Amino acid sequence: MGNIADIRSDIGIALRIAALRLRGQMQYRSSFLMQIFGNFIVNFAEIIVLWSLFQNFEDLGGWTLEEVIFLHGLSMVMFSLGDTVANGVQTVPELIRDGNFDRTLVRPMSSYIQAMVNEVSLRHFGLLGQGLLLLGIGMATVSTEWTVAKLLYMTVVIVSGLALFAALFTIEAILSFWTVNSIEAVNAFTYGGSDLGQYPLHIFRQGMRFLFLWVIPVGFMTYYPSLYFLDKPDPLGLPAFAPFVAPVAAVIFCFVVGKGWTFAIRHYRSTGS
Amino acid sequence: MTEPIISARGLTKTFWRRSQRKGMLGAMRGLVDRGGTEVTAVDDVSFDIPAGEIVGYIGPNGAGKSTTIKMLTGILVPSSGEVSVAGHTPWEERRQLAQKIGVVFGQRTQLWWDLPLSESLELLRFMYKVPERRFKHNLAEATDLLDLAPFLETPVRQLSLGQRMRGDLAAALLHEPPILYLDEPTIGLDLVAKTRIREFLAELNRSSGVTILLTTHDLADIERLCKRIVVIDHGRIVHDGELERLKARFSSKRQLTLDFDVVPDLASAVLPTGTALFDQEGPRVRIAFDRHERSAPEVLSLMGRFGTIRDMSIDEPAIEDVIQELYAESARATA
Ligand SMILES: Nc1ncnc2c1ncn2[C@@H]1O[C@H](COP(=O)(O)OP(=O)(O)OP(=O)(O)O)[C@@H](O)[C@H]1O
Ligand SMILES: [Mg+2]
Numbered sequence: 001m002g003n004i005a006d007i008r009s010d011i012g013i014a015l016r017i018a019a020l021r022l023r024g025q026m027q028y029r030s031s032f033l034m035q036i037f038g039n040f041i042v043n044f045a046e047i048i049v050l051w052s053l054f055q056n057f058e059d060l061g062g063w064t065l066e067e068v069i070f071l072h073g074l075s076m077v078m079f080s081l082g083d084t085v086a087n088g089v090q091t092v093p094e095l096i097r098d099g100n101f102d103r104t105l106v107r108p109m110s111s112y113i114q115a116m117v118n119e120v121s122l123r124h125f126g127l128l129g130q131g132l133l134l135l136g137i138g139m140a141t142v143s144t145e146w147t148v149a150k151l152l153y154m155t156v157v158i159v160s161g162l163a164l165f166a167a168l169f170t171i172e173a174i175l176s177f178w179t180v181n182s183i184e185a186v187n188a189f190t191y192g193g194s195d196l197g198q199y200p201l202h203i204f205r206q207g208m209r210f211l212f213l214w215v216i217p218v219g220f221m222t223y224y225p226s227l228y229f230l231d232k233p234d235p236l237g238l239p240a241f242a243p244f245v246a247p248v249a250a251v252i253f254c255f256v257v258g259k260g261w262t263f264a265i266r267h268y269r270s271t272g273s
Numbered sequence: 274m275t276e277p278i279i280s281a282r283g284l285t286k287t288f289w290r291r292s293q294r295k296g297m298l299g300a301m302r303g304l305v306d307r308g309g310t311e312v313t314a315v316d317d318v319s320f321d322i323p324a325g326e327i328v329g330y331i332g333p334n335g336a337g338k339s340t341t342i343k344m345l346t347g348i349l350v351p352s353s354g355e356v357s358v359a360g361h362t363p364w365e366e367r368r369q370l371a372q373k374i375g376v377v378f379g380q381r382t383q384l385w386w387d388l389p390l391s392e393s394l395e396l397l398r399f400m401y402k403v404p405e406r407r408f409k410h411n412l413a414e415a416t417d418l419l420d421l422a423p424f425l426e427t428p429v430r431q432l433s434l435g436q437r438m439r440g441d442l443a444a445a446l447l448h449e450p451p452i453l454y455l456d457e458p459t460i461g462l463d464l465v466a467k468t469r470i471r472e473f474l475a476e477l478n479r480s481s482g483v484t485i486l487l488t489t490h491d492l493a494d495i496e497r498l499c500k501r502i503v504v505i506d507h508g509r510i511v512h513d514g515e516l517e518r519l520k521a522r523f524s525s526k527r528q529l530t531l532d533f534d535v536v537p538d539l540a541s542a543v544l545p546t547g548t549a550l551f552d553q554e555g556p557r558v559r560i561a562f563d564r565h566e567r568s569a570p571e572v573l574s575l576m577g578r579f580g581t582i583r584d585m586s587i588d589e590p591a592i593e594d595v596i597q598e599l600y601a602e603s604a605r606a607t608a
Pocket of ligand 2 (some may be wrong): 338339
């Protein structure tokens with residue numbers, strides 16, 4: 001990690017790289033749109049599941065269909081943004097295996113930011129579109145009053161959630177410095193976290209709740225802020241400020257993961273050929 | 274004596290080579306236990322390179338060349354030892370060091386596969402913060418010397434190996450680094466391409482005083498470019514000095530080519546001790562001898578009794594043979 005000026009300049013260069021690569025992809029516009037559309041359709045299955053769930057149950061732990069739709073939307077928006085930002089980070093295992101990570105270490109730019117733009121793709125925008133759609137429907141149909149404060153805080157929460165999911169993808173990248181085998185276990189936490197974040201946290205068992213609040217703070221990004229947005233009581237009995245810890249939790253989580261990245265770089269082994 | 278621009282002291286790198294485990298459980302175990310064997314890739318290596326020198330770093334496969342270069346560039350953190358490159362400890366000051374070094378790995382490209390060469394270079398310009406005018410000047414020069422013009426707009430993935438290598442060289446030099454590391458820059462290239470790259474490097478060193486550390490398995494690269502070679506084997510330096518001196522050390526074997534005026538009958542003849550018939554083509558005879566046993570004039574006069582000698586020449590030992598002998602010697606030493 002460098003100082004602020006370095007990071008700003010790195011981000012500027014990363015945006016240039018991203019723009020150049022996207023421009024290349026846009027030249028094949030129809031296939032580009034097909035990708036996004038395909039992504040949209042694939043993820044549609046989730047909505048069907050949700051809908052059929054409510055055909056059988058009146059509510060989900062005291063949450064109405066509209067409220068769960070809102071939670072789904074919020075979680076999907078965060079996840080898809082985090083996924084897009086960390087697109088290149090997810091290619092780090094490949095970069096390491098093929099010996100191509102070496103080059104990021106001999107350039108005057110953060111190796112992490114270089115990894116971020118190692119692959120640039122907007123295919124996850126299908127999921128984002130769907131998340132935004134659900135979020136919109138949820139916001140329009142729940143019986144809550146939307147204030148400016150709530151809308152502003154929602155922006156903060158989305159950015160925090162984006163950072164959390166990007167950090168989760170980074171953990172997979174960090175572990176790949178030691179093991180070449182793919183690490184499905186971590187993958188399960190990342191995708192599991194996003195799935196779990198779409199449902200009211202209190203319907204899960206104690207162990208899961210603990211894991212996704214205090215180890216991987218997904219619950220502080222989706223569930224708790226939603227209690228505030230939707231004016232719902234907290235059945236888990238945390239202090240009243242719990243809905244507002246999202247940015248703090250994200251910063252702490254990212255800080256720890258950042259340390260992990262630095263540690264990994266020091267232990268980078270490269271390849272023998 | 275000026276400060277060396279590259280200096281290594283007791284540089285050592287060991288790797289753990291783990292036994293591969295299958296499946297997810299294996300992957301998780303791989304993270305925690307340290308089972309496996311330790312490989313010492315680079316073992317207590319020390320050298321100094323003064324600014325402006327071209328040093329050939331050679332050794333057999335797996336000797337530790339690439340590992341050394343990776344420590345000198347900051348890619349790998351050594352297990353122990355000290356390195357100073359242009360005043361920086363590579364793995365601790367990567368960003369500052371990057372501005373002062375150019376790196377070419379013959380086996381892999383530094384460029385972006387999906388972008389045309391010109392756009393790759395443009396991106397590097399931003400990364401290295403090369404002023405617009407310097408960039409234009411350097412690009413024009415590289416385009417000229419490396420003949421990049423025909424493929425500047427071609428995506429890197431479509432370039433031939435030789436074209437890509439020239440592109441990589443241009444990319445490594447865009448920010449005018451005083452140090453250039455080259456790990457097998459001529460690997461897989463045809464003779465014309467190799468020659469072109471050698472000429473380019475020689476000229477670069479002559480005109481800009483760029484310090485070059487070069488690994489290669491092609492000893493013609495060494496003969497054309499390097500006065501000094503460092504030879505590494507099994508992670509240890511087995512020779513560091515002038516190429517000529519290495520030749521002198523190992524070149525006890527010489528070859529004398531003699532042209533007789535008639536075809537001499539040597540097949541049944543007894544040759545002087547310390548000499549041996551290498552081959553014969555009509556009146557042309559090649560005699561091998563050991564410099565420590567016989568001098569060339571001695572061999573010449575002794576051979577005179579087989580007929581009148583019309584012409585003669587002495588062959589220096591080929592560098593290949595010298596290196597062969599050196600590897601063999603170091604293998605005997607470690608055995
Ligand atoms: N990342 C790594 N993990 C484990 N072992 C490694 C690694 N990199 C190198 N080695 C080992 O270290 C030794 C030195 O390898 P290195 O790549 O430095 O050799 P080299 O001299 O460049 O050989 P070559 O001429 O084949 O390129 C070899 O035994 C190699 O197997
Ligand atoms: Mg090598």
